[in-house]
Amino acid sequence: MSNYKLLTVWLLVGATFLGCELPDKPNFKTSQKVESPLLFNKTYQFMGDGNGTEVLIDTTSGDLDSLFTVDGNNFITISKEEEFDFGDLNDAIPAISATATDFNSQVGEIQLGSFSSGAGSNIGEASFTDLTGIPDGTVGSGDPVPVQTISPEVTINLDTDFFRSATFKSGSMDIVLENNLGFNLDNINLTLISDPDENVGGDEIDVVSDATGSVNDGDRATISLPFNNGDQLANPNVRVSISWTGGTQNFQRTPVSLVVVSADGNNLLASQVQAAVEGQDFSSSSTTTIDATEFQFSDPSHYVELESGTIDIASITNELDMDIDSLIISFPGIRRAPYREQDSLRIRYLIEGGVDGRILRNTGADAKQRDLAGFRIFAMNNEINYNIYAVTENSKLSPPSDQIRVINEAHEISSSVQINNLIIAEAFGEIQPQTTLLGDNDPSNDGATESVDLYNETEVSLTEIDGLSDFSSQIEGLEFTQSTMSIRYSTTIGVPTTIYAAILGVDGDGEEIYLKGDTGTEREVVSGDITGILSNGVDLGVNSPEELVKFEITPSPDGSSVDGVIEFTSDNTNVNEFLNNLPSEIRFVGKAIVNEDATEATVKTPLEFDPTFGIDIPLAFQTESAATFTDTVEVDAFADIPSSENGDDTEVTSGELVINYSNGLPIGFGLTMAFVDENSDTVTVLPAPGDPEYDIPGSSVLLSGVSDRDNPSAGNLTIAFTEEQLKELYKVTSVIVSAYMRSTDNSEVILRTDDTITLSVGAKLQIETLINN
Numbered sequence: 153m154s155n156y157k158l159l160t161v162w163l164l165v166g167a168t169f170l171g172c173e174l175p176d177k178p179n180f181k182t183s184q185k186v187e188s189p190l191l192f193n194k195t196y197q198f199m200g201d202g203n204g205t206e207v208l209i210d211t212t213s214g215d216l217d218s219l220f221t222v223d224g225n226n227f228i229t230i231s232k233e234e235e236f237d238f239g240d241l242n243d244a245i246p247a248i249s250a251t252a253t254d255f256n257s258q259v260g261e262i263q264l265g266s267f268s269s270g271a272g273s274n275i276g277e278a279s280f281t282d283l284t285g286i287p288d289g290t291v292g293s294g295d296p297v298p299v300q301t302i303s304p305e306v307t308i309n310l311d312t313d314f315f316r317s318a319t320f321k322s323g324s325m326d327i328v329l330e331n332n333l334g335f336n337l338d339n340i341n342l343t344l345i346s347d348p349d350e351n352v353g354g355d356e357i358d359v360v361s362d363a364t365g366s367v368n369d370g371d372r373a374t375i376s377l378p379f380n381n382g383d384q385l386a387n388p389n390v391r392v393s394i395s396w397t398g399g400t401q402n403f404q405r406t407p408v409s410l411v412v413v414s415a416d417g418n419n420l421l422a423s424q425v426q427a428a429v430e431g432q433d434f435s436s437s438s439t440t441t442i443d444a445t446e447f448q449f450s451d452p453s454h455y456v457e458l459e460s461g462t463i464d465i466a467s468i469t470n471e472l473d474m475d476i477d478s479l480i481i482s483f484p485g486i487r488r489a490p491y492r493e494q495d496s497l498r499i500r501y502l503i504e505g506g507v508d509g510r511i512l513r514n515t516g517a518d519a520k521q522r523d524l525a526g527f528r529i530f531a532m533n534n535e536i537n538y539n540i541y542a543v544t545e546n547s548k549l550s551p552p553s554d555q556i557r558v559i560n561e562a563h564e565i566s567s568s569v570q571i572n573n574l575i576i577a578e579a580f581g582e583i584q585p586q587t588t589l590l591g592d593n594d595p596s597n598d599g600a601t602e603s604v605d606l607y608n609e610t611e612v613s614l615t616e617i618d619g620l621s622d623f624s625s626q627i628e629g630l631e632f633t634q635s636t637m638s639i640r641y642s643t644t645i646g647v648p649t650t651i652y653a654a655i656l657g658v659d660g661d662g663e664e665i666y667l668k669g670d671t672g673t674e675r676e677v678v679s680g681d682i683t684g685i686l687s688n689g690v691d692l693g694v695n696s697p698e699e700l701v702k703f704e705i706t707p708s709p710d711g712s713s714v715d716g717v718i719e720f721t722s723d724n725t726n727v728n729e730f731l732n733n734l735p736s737e738i739r740f741v742g743k744a745i746v747n748e749d750a751t752e753a754t755v756k757t758p759l760e761f762d763p764t765f766g767i768d769i770p771l772a773f774q775t776e777s778a779a780t781f782t783d784t785v786e787v788d789a790f791a792d793i794p795s796s797e798n799g800d801d802t803e804v805t806s807g808e809l810v811i812n813y814s815n816g817l818p819i820g821f822g823l824t825m826a827f828v829d830e831n832s833d834t835v836t837v838l839p840a841p842g843d844p845e846y847d848i849p850g851s852s853v854l855l856s857g858v859s860d861r862d863n864p865s866a867g868n869l870t871i872a873f874t875e876e877q878l879k880e881l882y883k884v885t886s887v888i889v890s891a892y893m894r895s896t897d898n899s900e901v902i903l904r905t906d907d908t909i910t911l912s913v914g915a916k917l918q919i920e921t922l923i924n925n
Contacts, residue, residue, distance in 0.1 A: 246446035299398035317386035323420035334407035428555035454581030603684035653742030657735030711756035818901035820850035822892035
């Protein structure tokens with residue numbers, strides 16, 4: 153039962169009957185009047201803790217100890233905060249995924265260097281005799297050189313152990329000749345010969361020719377033989393002829409031979425070779441795309457920092473007839489702290505730390521995975537570029553039997569890149585608009601994954617306002633005028649967020665009312681703003697948007713936790729009407745639209761949003777019509793009242809109460825009482841039906857709305873019981889008190905804790921004893 157001493161009737165009636173000492177039953181017939189002196193005289197403060205002070209509202213009772221707050225001027229506010237949980241907003245964190253991409257990196261144009269392991273000394277020669285027709289040993293130093301002549305063509309078999317064949321694309325072969333013939337030459341003519349099959353005679357092909365010009369004895373000359381795209385060369389040899397001027401020069405030494413010192417490629421590129429090849433480096437680039445549905449990288453500074461994720465390189469297939477000594481796959485846009493370009497991710501296949509990670513020829517390498525936790529992805533235009541750089545072995549360093557390899561420029565290494573299971577820890581960029589449910593979704597109830605229903609107990613968030621249930625179930629008709637309801641919160645959300653909500657208040661009697669945004673204000677919801685917020689299956693956004701409300705969450709500038717407050721006032725909602733219903737329970741479902749305008753913003757996980765519902769109802773109100781306060785008080789004192797109906801010889805035949813009052817509250821009271829028996833049947837009522845309530849006027853009010861304590865209302869009331877009522881009072885077990893309250897002049901008034909009302913009660917009783925009756 154409520155402990156409100158505002159139940160004035162019990163104070164007046166109960167205290168009178170309990171406070172009066174009824175005379176003992178006389179043993180002779182008599183009739184007497186008892187006029188009691190002052191039975192009751194107390195002053196009640198409006199509100200307090202009941203500690204040595206009589207109060208109308210005892211704030212220590214029930215849940216009221218935490219319901220009221222008092223400021224320095226003793227102004228009273230019904231103030232309450234309740235934890236409010238509708239889950240987190242982590243569904244609003246953008247989800248990103250990358251497409252799997254295959255890559256292949258072709259070896260491309262093959263560069264050829266030296267054709268022979270003996271390069272730099274002698275890879276072939278033509279003898280003095282073959283070139284001049286002069287027998288060896290018949291001439292020496294100082295002998296005259298024969299007259300001018302042109303030698304026959306002499307074929308020099310080249311020792312090109314590093315080369316078998318090739319199809320060229322560009323470049324040239326540089327052949328170095330050394331004149332060891334003992335005299336100066338005017339010219340050396342040279343023709344490069346391709347011999348497709350050394351076992352077949354007469355199949356040689358002249359590929360290209362050139363000449364040196366004059367070459368003195370002991371000097372070297374280089375002939376650069378250019379190739380056109382598509383030129384082929386196999387088992388190369390050269391044909392040479394010489395010309396000189398005789399009669400004017402002598403042999404400078406004993407003649408020996410014309411030597412081919414070396415044959416080397418000069419920027420010589422081939423599309424296919426069968427040769428011993430030095431290390432080839434080749435590279436390629438590829439791109440994987442990040443889905444732009446929820447997040448867009450539109451500036452080089454945009455990034456996502458990963459809480460988790462992996463990058464997976466499938467097993468690499470190597471088509472080359474050469475080992476890959478070093479393969480590095482680099483991702484310039486995937487970086488570890490401190491996130492500079494030089495901090496980019498590189499996945500390497502090489503000998504490292506004593507582990508052989510090379511990719512062997514004509515085979516492959518195992519798949520590799522890298523953990524991306526803590527990495528940031530910079531992906532301008534939602535593209536992640538990656539580069540493949542490879543260096544092959546130098547087959548010239550292999551054993552002679554294994555030096556020659558067959559390589560085509562189309563030979564490649566191939567694999568695929570997949571970036572998997574990306575979970576964002578932080579993101580900065582254009583976060584695309586997203587809608588997330590507030591609270592748990594129960595698709596089994598409504599068949600929808602994107603809707604929530606006020607009456608689905610799985611989906612709804614409930615907040616109970618302890619202490620208001622007593623007010624709500626006992627007071628009707630008060631119209632608070634300065635109410636505020638707020639949602640106080642802390643959040644790490646770094647993006648603008650709009651919440652659309654259905655907020656339903658339910659009072660102690662089950663009466664319901666929606667919190668509604670006022671037309672034309674920032675709280676208003678109109679048709680088309682939102683769908684999927686239901687009430688018993690009816691989509692309020694479509695059918696009754698006026699019963700919804702919306703509000704904005706102020707974003708955190710840097711993703712750190714910030715505090716904010718959303719206020720629902722009489723300027724933007726029907727909050728006065730909502731709270732005048734004194735809801736003891738608030739039901740909430742809603743949706744959050746995150747970053748509706750797709751602005752550049754930062755988000756961090758987890759997206760904290762910790763709200764509390766707060767209500768502030770200053771006890772400032774007016775009564776357009778009388779507000780009703782009711783309470784039921786159980787009593788047992790009436791059982792001792794004598795009555796002839798109960799077989800007693802003594803009975804009270806008349807009685808009345810006299811109440812004097814001085815009311816300093818800006819509230820007037822109209823009192824009625826219903827006396828009921830143990831079966832809740834009415835025994836009697838005061839005043840009689842049709843008669844006016846017992847009236848205690850409120851005090852006069854100052855312009856500020858508070859009572860004029862110097863001018864309280866004062867007066868007295870006389871309450872008379874009929875003889876029939878007195879006879880039946882012994883049946884009474886409970887009294888239902890109704891107080892019809894009106895603010896003074898029905899104007900807006902403000903209550904203070906130390907506003908008081910003084911009551912004094914006196915009684916007059918007529919008692920008779922009937923002998924032999």
